[in-house]
Amino acid sequence: MHATTPAPATSAPPDPKRWWALGALVASMLVVGFDATILNVALPTMASQLGADISQQQWIADSYTVVLAALMLPAGLLGDRFGRRRMLVVGLALFLAGSLAGALAGSPAGVIAARTGMGLGAALIMPLAMAVLPAVFGPGERTKAIGMLTAATALGMPLGPIIGGWLLDHFWWGSVFLINVPMVAIGITACVFLLRESSDPSAPRIxxxxxxxxxxxxxxxxxxxxxxxxxxxxxxxxxxxxxxxxxxxxxxxxxxxxxxxxMLDVGLLRQRNFLWNAVAATLVMFVLMGLLFVLPNYLQAVLGADAFGTGVRLLPMMAGLLVTARAAAPLVARFGPRPVIAGGLLVLAAAAFLGSRTTADDGYGYTALWLSVTGFGFGFAMIPAMDAALGTLPRERAGSGSGLLMTLRQTGGAIGVALLGSVLASAFGARLDTAGLPPAAGAVAGKSVVAAHTVAATLHDPRLAASANAAYVHGMDVVLLLCGVTAVVAAVLVALRLPDSRTAQAPAAAVAPAPADARQ
The missing domain is CATH 4.10.860 (DNA Excision Repair, Uvrb; Chain A)
Known part of the structure; x- marks a missing residue:
């Protein structure tokens, strides 16, 4: 069966429209990537205009990633059974509908519902955009095409806060949803007219x-x-x-x-090399998404930056990531993935510990310092961990393995926002001084630092504003301290448990015959 499937792709002439199709898929994946982070800079504005408390802000950020993580595996199987191009178009349409609903929403609940629909669409888009490539590109071009799609997703995350900030400075908050519409519409059109249909009749039932x-x-x-x-x-x-x-x-x-x-190939977790690289990638996403949740409110509410300025102020972290994207591969080639990943996690921990020393009186310069270090740590930990995990998968388990790895990463990000956001909410509420305020005003101020500043401005109470800043920075410091501890634990686990690169391929080779025999 495996010997006959590639024949049509290799014997058929190359599709002259294939690069146009890839361009549209890259645009779609770029949107999916930056929608994971674009709302982070919009949350303070939305909290002010929609009255969203910290819990609702967490759901606005998490509804997308939770649905994406939960549905990615069954979504990939839907494409295998019913046609990858068809289900990719369905995913893009759902993403488009969710974007329009988000732009028109008038309440936090409406935004959460819209983000849930977008997460459902993204769960179809991410695995199926990769899965349609073998029907369009031959083996000689496929690696390049997959690399471009992967880069689009990675690039989208740092672009999100910058694009979102610029839109918020020039338009209303709903524009962070409308930016998706033209790009997704192009993706739908390209899928319909430029992509070949493909499916796997032997795929398991959902x-x-x-x-x-x-x-x-x-x-x-x-x-x-x-x-x-x-x-x-x-x-x-x-x-x-x-x-x-x-x-x-x-x-x-x-x-x-x-x-x-x-559907969930838990047998892969018995391979130490896959398991501990997956653990490293998951914990890095836990730290990163939690970090990107707490920082925008600090930069806007405490330091007074506007939305676009907030996105720009996150650039030091992205600069570090871009440097490591080139530097990680030579280091891994020389020393192996284990020391590079463990070292990256320790650098990430050092950045978080530096950040946990932030005070309400510090300016942006100190934040830029530890954000730069964060970017280096993130890149040196995440890039080799993903590459090493995927590199150990046997050919016949590449699909289930990559789906499991992406699901674990998204789950780590969702739990990072939920858990670290909850720690922030508890620390902020415990430290905020609302003494002397009317009970109703005190309750509103305790919802978030944005709400506290709104109440302070209404009551002309600079003491409340100063208390809100101090309480939020305290909560952020606690979150960063937890991020640092998490990164240190991950580094120790990787150093002790991840196999040496010289034996990394042995587990995959040892288990490769098993699934093939089982499926015969």
Whole structure:
């Protein structure tokens, strides 16, 4: 079966429109990439204009990533069974509809619903944009095409805050959604007219039970983390969410372990090289997404930057990432991935510990310093970890392995926003001084630093504004301290558990025959 599938692609003449099609797919993946971060700079503005508290801001950021992480695996199987081009068009259409709904939303709940729809669309777009390439490009060009799509996704994340900031300075907050419309429309048109249809008749059926366990379990976990600071960690509903999430996700793993053709290939986690590279990539995303959640409010509410200025002030981190994108490969070639990944995590930890020393009176210069170090640590940890994890996968498990790796990364980012955002909310509320305020005003001020500044301006109370700044910086410092500890733990795990590069290929080679035999 494997010997006959590539024949048509290699014997058919190259499609003259293939590079135009790739350009449209690159635009679509760029949008998916920067939509993961574009709202971070918009959150303070939306919090002010829509009255969103910290919990609602967390859901605005997390609804997209939670749905994306929960549905990516079953979405890829939908494309295999029903046509990759067809389901890619469906994903782009859902993303387009969600973007329009977000631009027209008038409440935090409306924005959360729109972001959920966009996450559903992105879950179809990300795996299927890769999956359609073999039908368009021959083996000689496929690596270049995949590299361009991967670069588009990676580039989108740092572009998000800059694009979002510029839009907010010139238009209303809904423009961060409308920017998606023309690019996604081009993607839909290109898919319809330029892409060939492809599918896999032997693909397994969609396991609705496993898909439901995955979605509901992850959603319950994130819901409990986000609601705990407001309701209390011992609140019955919060405890039910945590116990329910543990039970559902455990049931998912047990079900997938005995499946003949599992949707979630947990057997890959028995390979130490794949497992610990995946752990490193997941924890890096946990730290990064939590960092990008807390920083914009600090830069805007505390330091007084506008939205575009906030995006520009995040550039030192992106500069470090761009340097490491070129420097990581030679270092890995010389020393192997283990010391480079562990070193990158330690650099990331050092940056977080530096950031945790920030005070309300510090200017931007100190922030730029530790943000630059953050970029270096992120690049040296994430790029080799992703490359090494994918490089150890046997050919017949490349699809399930890459899907599992991307799912773990997105889950790490979603939990990072939820958990670190909840820590920030608790620390801010505990430190904010609302003494002497009317009860209603104190309740509003405690929702977020933006709300506190609004109340302070209304009541002409500079003491409240100063207290809000100090309370927020305290909360941010606690978050950064936790990020640093997480990065150190990850570095130690990688240094102790990740196999040496000289034996990295052995696990993959050892298990490669097993799945092939099982599927015969």
């Amino acid at each position: 396991d609705t039970i496993s898909s439901a366990l995955n979605c509901v379990g992850l959603g319950a976990l994130v819901y409990g983390i986000i609601e705990a600071p407001r309701r209390g960690w011992g609140d019955p509903l919060v405890l039910v969410m945590f116990f329910g999430a543990a039970a559902l996700l455990t049931a998912l793993v047990l079900r997938e372990r005995v499946a003949v053709r599992p």
